[in-house]
Amino acid sequence: MASVKNRLAKQNVAALSDAREYLDELIEWKQRPVENDDLPQAAEPVGDENDGREGTVVMEKVTCGDETCKCMSEGEKHGPYKYRYYRMSDGTLTSKYIDNE
Helix, strand or coil: HHHHHHHHHHHHHHHHHHHHHHHHHHHHHHHHCCCCCHCCCCEECCCCCCCCCCCEEEEEEECCCCCCCCCHHHHCCEEEEEEEEECCCCCCCCCCEECCC
16 A cells, blocks of 8 residues: 555645545445345345345345256256345455344
8 A cells, every 4th residue: 555655745736636526436336235236137136134234135036056966957946045135345246145134
């Protein structure tokens, strides 16, 4: 972080304004809410169950990963299970299984 600060300190006002604009856009992009279009097709949002926490709570049927299980071939998945979808610090979407948080 110190190298970034040192480089910024050497910039003129125009370059700093450009950097500020870029940073504001980057922060906004990384903090954008999870939209229904971002979620997997089978995920069904669960009302307003976020309790002030970041992300979107969904019910989702999933495969278990066992190649011998029928969920892998016949399409009958396990669940539904509750997951929270949220954005990582780099802006990528991820999910976490919820068991009565």
